[in-house]
Amino acid sequence: xxxxxxxxxxxxxxxxxxxxxxxxxxxxxxxxxxxxxxxxxxxxxxxxxxxxxxxxxxxxxxxxxxxxxxxxxxxxxxxxxxxxxxxxxxxxxxxxxxxxxxxxxxxxxxxxxxxxxxxxxxxxxxxxxxxxxxxxxxxxxxxxxxxxxxxxxxxxxxxxxxxxxxxxxxxxxxxxxxxxxxxxxxxxxxxxxxxxxxxxxxxxxxxxxxxxxxxxxxxxxxxxxxxxxxxxxxxxxxxxxxxxxxxxxxxxxxxxxxxxxxxxxxxx
Amino acid sequence: xxxxxxxxxxxxxxxxxxxxxxxxxxxxxxxxxxxxxxxxxxxxxxxxxxxxxxxxxxxxxxxxxxxxxxxxxxxxxxxxxxxxxxxxxxxxxxxxxxxxxxxxxxxxxxxxxxxxxxxxxxxxxxxxxxxxxxxxxxxxxxxxxxxxxxxxxxxxxxxxxxxxxxxxxxxxxxxxxxxxxxxxxxxxxxxxxxxxxxxxxxxxxxxxxxxxxxxxxxxxxxxxxxxxxxxxxxxxxxxxxxxxxxxx
Numbered sequence: 001x002x003x004x005x006x007x008x009x010x011x012x013x014x015x016x017x018x019x020x021x022x023x024x025x026x027x028x029x030x031x032x033x034x035x036x037x038x039x040x041x042x043x044x045x046x047x048x049x050x051x052x053x054x055x056x057x058x059x060x061x062x063x064x065x066x067x068x069x070x071x072x073x074x075x076x077x078x079x080x081x082x083x084x085x086x087x088x089x090x091x092x093x094x095x096x097x098x099x100x101x102x103x104x105x106x107x108x109x110x111x112x113x114x115x116x117x118x119x120x121x122x123x124x125x126x127x128x129x130x131x132x133x134x135x136x137x138x139x140x141x142x143x144x145x146x147x148x149x150x151x152x153x154x155x156x157x158x159x160x161x162x163x164x165x166x167x168x169x170x171x172x173x174x175x176x177x178x179x180x181x182x183x184x185x186x187x188x189x190x191x192x193x194x195x196x197x198x199x200x201x202x203x204x205x206x207x208x209x210x211x212x213x214x215x216x217x218x219x220x221x222x223x224x225x226x227x228x229x230x231x232x233x234x235x236x237x238x239x240x241x242x243x244x245x246x247x248x249x250x251x252x253x254x255x256x257x258x259x260x261x262x263x264x265x266x267x268x
Numbered sequence: 269x270x271x272x273x274x275x276x277x278x279x280x281x282x283x284x285x286x287x288x289x290x291x292x293x294x295x296x297x298x299x300x301x302x303x304x305x306x307x308x309x310x311x312x313x314x315x316x317x318x319x320x321x322x323x324x325x326x327x328x329x330x331x332x333x334x335x336x337x338x339x340x341x342x343x344x345x346x347x348x349x350x351x352x353x354x355x356x357x358x359x360x361x362x363x364x365x366x367x368x369x370x371x372x373x374x375x376x377x378x379x380x381x382x383x384x385x386x387x388x389x390x391x392x393x394x395x396x397x398x399x400x401x402x403x404x405x406x407x408x409x410x411x412x413x414x415x416x417x418x419x420x421x422x423x424x425x426x427x428x429x430x431x432x433x434x435x436x437x438x439x440x441x442x443x444x445x446x447x448x449x450x451x452x453x454x455x456x457x458x459x460x461x462x463x464x465x466x467x468x469x470x471x472x473x474x475x476x477x478x479x480x481x482x483x484x485x486x487x488x489x490x491x492x493x494x495x496x497x498x499x500x501x502x503x504x505x506x507x508x509x510x511x512x513x514x515x516x
Contacts, residue, residue, distance in 0.1 A: 047370070049370070135353060139313070140347070142317070142318055143345060143346075144417075145372075
């Protein structure tokens with residue numbers, strides 16, 4: 001009797017746990033969606049705070065350039081070495097320029113820039129807004145008749161939507177340059193031929209997909225930082241948890257969005 | 269002026285306000301006392317719309333505060349937060365003039381700066397502080413800047429949340445005097461929450477004691493010491509023994 005009861009109770013408890021987890025996840029997805037819609041609506045409705053927007057452009061765009069450049073140049077160089085040694089197994093060493101170009105522009109450029117922005121910008125936004133929340137600065141904004149969504153979220157989101165595609169474009173170019181430098185200096189490629197092969201091989205759709213991914217990843221990175229910052233718990237632990245969760249969520253959503261967008265652009 | 273009727277608010281099933289009712293007359297300085305965790309800050313946040321009560325009514329000048337234009341309502345308020353809540357990224361004068369640099373009360377930048385410096389002077393700070401960042405100021409100076417920000421837009425109602433917390437007794441006395449002077453001079457309606465009895469005696473016209481989510485006692489400050497209410501007596505004398513349970 002007791003064994004039967006255990007056999008029934010254990011799966012029921014597991015199902016209950018699973019059900020609660022699904023409900024929690026759906027609730028979180030719903031809250032996040034509503035937050036994203038509210039944030040997007042604030043971008044197109046005045047007032048826009050020019051000083052905050054300018055600061056966000058500087059922090060998200062300009063100050064991310066060094067880390068994006070370093071990431072891209074080393075990745076492009078490593079990619080050239082990998083393709084050369086891998087291609088040598090079936091006498092295809094000559095495709096290095098084409099594969100570096102397509103690899104950087106379609107995938108590695110947007111994804112690595114997105115992840116770098118998640119690490120650098122999402123964490124910074126989440127920590128800043130969470131600290132403001134914990135120290136009642138967000139409440140102070142409200143009492144000063146200023147909507148935190150408009151003052152804190154909209155400028156950062158708009159700046160990320162505009163600057164991350166540009167960062168991706170810069171990352172693509174620097175990544176290709178990294179591959180070019182390695183290929184022409186140590187793999188024996190002709191510089192003119194390498195560039196010609198790169199330019200001839202890339203299509204407008206490749207570049208369009210790269211920019212579209214940059215826009216989507218920038219939006220995700222900024223939204224996650226703002227969302228977790230605005231919903232931070234109390235104290236230093238709350239700020240730490242908000243920062244960690246924002247980066248985790250941004251990284252996972254960027255990779256998931258990359259998969260979906262790759263399917264949209266290149267499934268045919 | 270401010271009337272709270274039967275306010276209830278719970279967080280995750282734990283009741284904080286359990287039918288709080290209070291009237292704050294126009295032009296008076298009401299101080300709410302009570303132990304930590306009794307719902308004083310929640311009460312202030314309900315009035316400001318930062319927290320939505322589960323039930324009950326909040327009216328200001330007879331108008332339901334939860335309906336109508338929120339910005340218009342908030343433009344009548346000033347607030348000094350417990351930790352001052354100054355914006356880290358802005359210099360002191362821009363913190364003080366925050367409301368005057370944006371929104372419906374926007375003024376030219378130079379004029380807003382002049383007003384900010386005048387308000388800083390009113391709270392005892394010189395113009396040399398104006399361009400510093402909040403992190404460069406002491407706790408007492410930050411409170412003064414918070415006070416200058418609260419009065420910058422000439423509000424009709426000012427809230428003070430634990431105005432002397434974290435300050436030494438002398439600085440606490442200075443802040444209490446400043447608050448009293450400003451409230452009298454501007455003729456505003458003031459609502460202060462504190463558990464500092466020196467603040468109560470310096471600031472209050474009337475005192476209300478919040479305990480277990482309800483107003484336990486309310487009356488003029490002169491009557492506070494004479495009341496027979498054992499909760500008030502225990503609180504104002506700081507006795508460990510009495511009807512208010514203290515964790516040991």
